[in-house]
Amino acid sequence: MMVIVHEETIYRRATSCVMIDPILHILADSSVFQGLSERELQDVREAATMRRYVAGELMVRQGDPALAFHMLICGHAKLVQVTPDGHQVLIRYARPGHSFGLRSALSGFEYSLSAEAIDDSRALVWYGEVLAQLMERYSRIAFNGMRVMTLRNVEMQLRYQELLTEPVEQRVAQALLRLSNDMGQKTKEGILIDVPLSREDLAEYSGTTLYSVSRILRQWENAGVVRTGRERVLVRSQDSLLDIATATI
Amino acid sequence: MMVIVHEETIYRRATSCVMIDPILHILADSSVFQGLSERELQDVREAATMRRYVAGELMVRQGDPALAFHMLICGHAKLVQVTPDGHQVLIRYARPGHSFGLRSALSGFEYSLSAEAIDDSRALVWYGEVLAQLMERYSRIAFNGMRVMTLRNVEMQLRYQELLTEPVEQRVAQALLRLSNDMGQKTKEGILIDVPLSREDLAEYSGTTLYSVSRILRQWENAGVVRTGRERVLVRSQDSLLDIATATI
DNA sequence: CGATGAATTGACCGATGTCAAGTGGCGTGG
DNA sequence: CCACGCCACTTGACATCGGTCAATTCATCG
Numbered sequence: 001m002m003v004i005v006h007e008e009t010i011y012r013r014a015t016s017c018v019m020i021d022p023i024l025h026i027l028a029d030s031s032v033f034q035g036l037s038e039r040e041l042q043d044v045r046e047a048a049t050m051r052r053y054v055a056g057e058l059m060v061r062q063g064d065p066a067l068a069f070h071m072l073i074c075g076h077a078k079l080v081q082v083t084p085d086g087h088q089v090l091i092r093y094a095r096p097g098h099s100f101g102l103r104s105a106l107s108g109f110e111y112s113l114s115a116e117a118i119d120d121s122r123a124l125v126w127y128g129e130v131l132a133q134l135m136e137r138y139s140r141i142a143f144n145g146m147r148v149m150t151l152r153n154v155e156m157q158l159r160y161q162e163l164l165t166e167p168v169e170q171r172v173a174q175a176l177l178r179l180s181n182d183m184g185q186k187t188k189e190g191i192l193i194d195v196p197l198s199r200e201d202l203a204e205y206s207g208t209t210l211y212s213v214s215r216i217l218r219q220w221e222n223a224g225v226v227r228t229g230r231e232r233v234l235v236r237s238q239d240s241l242l243d244i245a246t247a248t249i
Numbered sequence: 250m251m252v253i254v255h256e257e258t259i260y261r262r263a264t265s266c267v268m269i270d271p272i273l274h275i276l277a278d279s280s281v282f283q284g285l286s287e288r289e290l291q292d293v294r295e296a297a298t299m300r301r302y303v304a305g306e307l308m309v310r311q312g313d314p315a316l317a318f319h320m321l322i323c324g325h326a327k328l329v330q331v332t333p334d335g336h337q338v339l340i341r342y343a344r345p346g347h348s349f350g351l352r353s354a355l356s357g358f359e360y361s362l363s364a365e366a367i368d369d370s371r372a373l374v375w376y377g378e379v380l381a382q383l384m385e386r387y388s389r390i391a392f393n394g395m396r397v398m399t400l401r402n403v404e405m406q407l408r409y410q411e412l413l414t415e416p417v418e419q420r421v422a423q424a425l426l427r428l429s430n431d432m433g434q435k436t437k438e439g440i441l442i443d444v445p446l447s448r449e450d451l452a453e454y455s456g457t458t459l460y461s462v463s464r465i466l467r468q469w470e471n472a473g474v475v476r477t478g479r480e481r482v483l484v485r486s487q488d489s490l491l492d493i494a495t496a497t498i
Numbered sequence: 499c500g501a502t503g504a505a506t507t508g509a510c511c512g513a514t515g516t517c518a519a520g521t522g523g524c525g526t527g528g
Numbered sequence: 529c530c531a532c533g534c535c536a537c538t539t540g541a542c543a544t545c546g547g548t549c550a551a552t553t554c555a556t557c558g
Contacts, residue, residue, distance in 0.1 A: 085497055087414040103399045149398045150352045156405040163412050164456045165336040207413045209547060214506060248334055458515060479536060
């Protein structure tokens with residue numbers, strides 16, 4: 001259960017925040033703004049305002065009027081829905097270049113989920129009408145937006161399926177795989193999921209309880225598949241995880 | 250358990266197929282083509298070809314190359330996904346005016362689900378490029394399409410939540426409510442779900458087993474909430490169902 | 499070094515799924 | 529037209545996964 005290995009622990013990797021110029025790169029790589037020319041990106045960027053958040057702060061709050069479309073520039077966020085009866089459901093994680101509030105901002109209704117900053121973070125925000133204008137000016141954005149929505153749809157359908165047909169252990173494996181692909185930092189020991197990730201977070205993300213997650217991680221740790229610490233998970237073997245995730249019993 | 254009541258059973262309502270002229274009305278009322286002028290609808294309709302299906306036939310098959318966008322004109326269909334391990338997941342039901350294959354046809358990849366005709370049915374189909382052209386010509390269609398995608402997204406997220414947080418009985422109630430709103434026929438005794446609906450269908454739709462569904466329906470029947478027959482369900486009191494569906498325990 | 503909150507672990511239990519056996523209605527073919 | 533057989537459905541017994549609760553340990557930070 002010791003988390004100290006060799007000379008360093010797996011805690012506290014500094015999540016450094018890149019500075020202003022590379023913002024255009026982030027936009028250019030994002031699924032919403034990809035394919036725009038540098039001039040267009042410049043234009044897009046100037047239509048936005050930058051916001052800062054400290055770790056734990058809510059970037060948008062479920063139920064609030066949906067004013068703006070957000071794109072993370074640095075830091076990380078988790079997108080959470082709370083159900084009428086108080087359960088938390090973790091929809092997805094976001095890293096720089098990821099966005100949220102697209103549908104909400106365009107519809108102008110209310111945010112369907114809350115976004116919580118995990119690290120100290122920054123995000124560019126575009127108000128609904130501004131985004132709509134941009135889409136009109138650059139139809140590429142509308143096109144991209146549609147593609148993003150459909151991808152989300154596919155993803156959600158897949159998770160629905162998994163929830164319905166797969167046992168808990170497989171779902172946790174799926175969740176870790178997604179996280180390591182999305183937020184993984186390669187280290188010499190494996191892929192570190194580079195954001196505070198409690199057992200409870202993982203549970204909400206894979207649709208189970210923190211107790212089950214704890215037991216499963218323990219088991220995997222003994223098998224050498226992962227290494228864990230307080231709010232940290234390091235994946236030593238994605239292959240083993242994939243085996244677990246796709247086992248047909 | 251007797252399904253004969255008064256003078257008539259609840260079986261075999263003829264699902265009559267309306268004829269050609271009203272097609273434009275169906276298009277005009279559909280979420281994808283709403284807001285178009287009659288001339289434009291005419292144009293849209295002429296770009297499509299009509300297909301017929303007999304009950305039980307597959308309209309599109311999961312995994313096949315996604316050629317066309319479909320809109321049901323008469324009859325009913327159920328949209329099903331089968332998972333790698335052979336489980337069936339029922340995504341949704343469709344009635345005239347409902348459509349499927351939007352994303353698949355535009356992406357040109359492969360159908361992510363199968364659509365099975367429940368009744369003898371007809372559907373208009375537009376090939377991918379044709380639909381793309383129509384969208385270009387009438388941006389309203391693209392706009393509507395985007396809205397449809399987002400609605401599906403919201404719906405899917407909600408069902409994911411429900412699956413995660415609600416017990417089986419509530420989910421079955423939700424499923425029946427959706428069905429009675431979508432495919433309900435008012436009768437003097439209540440709302441008849443006007444399509445063959447086996448216990449197994451309901452189970453796949455609400456994420457449980459046919460055994461559980463059977464027990465639950467029995468219980469509701471005794472309480473006077475529904476009346477059931479072979480592949481038939483009649484909702485006598487939507488209010489009671491709503492109570493069950495939203496109970497906070 | 500103590501406080502705080504995360505994580506672990508064991509005991510228990512309950513909702514649902516699984517399996518097997520049976521019932522009954524509907525359609526078909528003799 | 530009747531009988532048979534199929535298939536949807538019912539029902540009971542049972543198994544079990546995974547959730548709940550409580551007690552404890554541990555690590556990090558002030």
